[in-house]
Amino acid sequence: MKDSRAAGAERDTDVAIVGAGIVGATLALLLGQAGLRVMLIEGRESPASWQADSAPEPRVSALTPVSQQLLTGLGVWSTVAASRLMPYTGMQVWDAEGNGEIRFSAEDNGVARLGHIIENRVTLAALEQAIDRCPAITRCYGVRVNDLALPISGSTSVVNAYLLKDAKAVSLTLSDGGSVSAALVVAADGARSGLRDLAGIATREHDTGQVALVTTVRTALPHQAIARQRFLPTGPLAFLPLAVNDEWAQPSEAAPAAQRYCSIVWSTTPEEASRLQALSDRAFYSELQTAFEDTLGTVEWAAERFSFPLYQRHAEEYVLPGLALVGDAAHAIHPLAGQGVNLGLMDAAVLAEELLAGHRRGVALGDERWLKRYSRRRRSDNALMLKMMDGFRLLFGSRQPGVRLIRNLGLGWVDNRSELKRILMRQAMGERGELPDSCKPRQ
Ligand SMILES: Cc1cc2nc3c(=O)[nH]c(=O)nc-3n(C[C@H](O)[C@H](O)[C@H](O)COP(=O)(O)OP(=O)(O)OC[C@H]3O[C@@H](n4cnc5c(N)ncnc54)[C@H](O)[C@@H]3O)c2cc1C
Structure with missing residues (x-):
């Protein structure tokens, strides 16, 4: 890994990736380890790091076994596994307004675990360590992209970016006054992508009308490695089992101390989220415990609360x-x-697979026709997932007695169909459609 910090410099690379979040950093490794020159441009000043005695981070992700496979192949998973992660072996979802409930278990699916709950910073720090070992990746951190100039195409709807006639490379102007010329630029700069806006790509978007309140909590009862979610009329409340270090886990007679920490994601209306944010600690613990139906007993402690507005885009x-x-x-x-x-x-896995296949055949990295192979493979899966989330939200948000009855009967019905449950679980574990080779289990 090289560091590119010369302010105002003109740089040249095969692929420039804007955004070193989990997705951008993974793509950088997939391409860099295959020998392409990659420049990773990130607004944050320095690479993410993680220390064993650090407090649990409020942002966590449930990584599927398919994602685990991808990170294993990149040499990242071993670092994650040596840091802090919680394998979960069960899932329980239930309706606050009725008796509908569904449970999934690793055992029923013939696997050791359904996935892992991991703090985002742990994954990011492990990715950064692998980037350190990859000479083809150059970091350019502490800068932002101010301008984008794309090669011209008759069929695009670019409005804001400069269109460079006859140019083969994309050009980026950075906030440090420097520039980057690349055969391909990848926007991995998150939900409010500035690069997407610069390119004039529109989004279909709607406000879900919900805000997610997230924090870490300690409960009296152990989570038993089960991810739980209760659907309230105002939105779902999830308790995700967390691993913590001894410094954090305080002794309890009731349960193994380390099993009593969860990361919560409480999706609710903006008004309710503001009210919950403003509560005293004691009042918040009590409301949280009630909202979760005392499932894990008394809520004994919670860290600072953070809120994120939830959009689908x-x-x-x-x-x-x-x-x-x-x-x-x-x-x-x-x-x-x-x-x-x-x-x-x-x-990231599909884009890398297509880019590398095209590159081997001499196709230019920025060739739009070739890039469309990536978009064809990913857009429909993502669109389906977005629609399903909308469906769940509307179904569980409805207070109409008929809808309530149907969803409760539906949950119970599905819970009794073991084969259907297995199919659903496999999908949730990431086994959908044709997987890229980097995500398939190695023989
Ligand atoms: C409350 C909550 C809970 C969630 N729980 C889960 C979960 O359990 N499982 C799951 O799979 N997902 C979960 N998600 C979603 C998940 O967090 C995101 O999908 C994921 O972080 C997206 O990763 P990314 O790398 O695409 O973008 P990001 O993580 O947003 O990274 C973007 C990066 O780009 C950088 N950047 C932005 N703009 C610029 C610029 N102009 N120039 C340079 N750099 C820039 C940023 O600094 C950042 O590092 C959750 C989301 C929320 C809000």
Whole structure:
């Protein structure tokens, strides 16, 4: 790994990736380890790091076994596994307004675990360590992209970017006064992608009318490695089992101390979120415990609370000549099924697979026709997931007695169909459609 910090410099690379979040950093490794020159441009000043005695981070992700496979192949998973992660072996989802409930278990699916709950910073720090070992990747951190100039194409709807007639390379102007010339630029700069806006790519978007309140909590009863979610009329409340270090886990007679920490994601109305934010600690613990039906007993402690507005967004185009969108820059999804990062990792794996296949055949990295192979493979899966999240939200948000009855009967019905449950679980574990080779289990 090289560091590119000369302010005002003109740089040249094969692929420039804007955004070193989990998705951008993974794509950088997929391409860099295959020998392409990659420049990773990130607004943050320095690479993410993680220390064993650090407090649990409020942002966590449920990574599927398919995502795990991808990170294993990149040499990242071993670092994650040596840091802090919680395998979960069960899932329980139930309706606050009725008796509908559904449970999934690893045992019923013939697997050791359904996935892992991991703090985002742990994954990011492990990715950064692998980037350190990859000489083909150059970091350019502490800068932002101010301008984008794309090669011209008759069929694009670019409005804001400069169109460079006859040019083969994309050009980026950076906030440090420097510039980068690349055969392909990838926008991995998150849900509010500035690059997507610069390229004039529109999004279909709607406000879910919900805000997610997230924090870490300690409960009296152990989580038993089960991810739980209760659907309230105002939105889902998830308790995701967390691993913590001894410094954090305080002794309790009631349960093994380390099993009593969860990361919560409480999706609710903006008014309710503001009210919950303003509560005293004691009042918050009590409301949280009641909202979760005392499932894990007394809520004894909670860390600082953070809120995120929840939007669903889908980019109208994933590619233009010399440009591709991945991760949240392409699609932002409600966190209720914990799929956001996993979808983004799948984008990175498919884009890398297509780029490297094209490169071997002499296709230019920014060739729009070739890039469309990526968008064809990923757009429909992401669109389906976005629709499903909308469906769940509307179904569980409805207070109409008829809808309530149907969803409760439906949950109970599905819970009794073991084969159907197995199919659903396999899908949630990331086994959908044709997986890229980097995500298939090695023999
Ligand atoms: C409350 C909540 C809970 C969630 N829970 C889950 C879960 O359980 N499982 C799951 O899979 N997903 C979950 N998600 C979704 C998940 O967090 C996102 O899908 C994921 O972080 C997207 O990764 P990304 O790399 O695409 O973008 P980001 O993580 O947003 O990274 C973008 C990066 O780009 C950088 N950047 C931005 N603009 C610029 C610029 N102009 N120039 C340079 N750099 C820039 C940023 O600094 C950042 O590092 C959750 C989301 C929320 C809000």
